Amino acid sequence: MPVTMPHDLPARAILESEKIFVMSAERAGRQDIRPMRIAILNLMPTKVATETQLLRLLSNTPLQIEITLLHMSSHVSQNTSAAHLEAFYSTFDEVADEHFDGLIITGAPIERLAFEDVDYWPEMTRVLDWTRTNVQSTLHVCWGAQAALYHHYGVGKFEVPKKISGVFSHRLTGAKSPVVTGFDEEFLAPHSRHTDVHAADVEATGAVDVLAISDEAGVFLAATPDGRQVFVTGHPEYDADTLSLEYARDVAQQAAVAAPAHYFPGDDPTAVPLNRWRGHGHLLYTNWLNYCVYQETPFDLA
Structure with missing residues (x-):
């Protein structure tokens, strides 16, 4: 939410240069406020767990948010009941005729499949095209990020020799974006995937900036300069x-x-693992809601 302060307060110019949202008392008095409409396209098989993780991050903000949960009609879920x-x-x-302030597209454990071999790929491409006109900002997670980079910009994925799984150190690249406001220059985040994208391929689009990268896990965070598209290859929402x-599931399926x-x-x-990425996970989603959604979305979504 914005900080209201006088026009001539010395701190104002400094904070504005740091992309802190400040406004005058006059503008604050004219503010129309409404709930933010956020949709979540949940592609994960563990839908209830993913709902909880994402809603926890979205709730860490003063904004009032209305959530719409979406699933693919062209895919039959094997792990979530039809009743749910x-x-x-x-x-x-x-919802195809509606407009949303924001959309989150989750990951899915299908990254080894070619995009065109995914049973709901035609529907997925319709959703991705729709985001350009009906959504102010879309946050793509893991496979969702790879799918969007491929569909929108032709960025291919490649299978890695060993699954990228764990909690990895990342560094900011220096690219300017309000999405990383307040981030430490080095921070931790979890990853869990069998495929990756090349940072050079993302940068070569000329439309997407790589914002954070890991020596071990590759690209973590990228975004378009206008904040309309944000790509997160890891899982900062994980518990x-x-x-x-x-890991227990994978061991049960394959011992080695x-x-x-x-x-x-x-x-x-x-040993019992500790959550060492929670702070930056909350910060990422708060920054996305604030800078890419709340500050940019029109009051009348239509």
């Missing part, structure tokens, strides 16, 4: 035990699986 989807979710076709649960890197204390898979 019927009660709480809409399909894309049901402390999410990687542990994924490496434990998530830099995750378990002392690299001991029997």
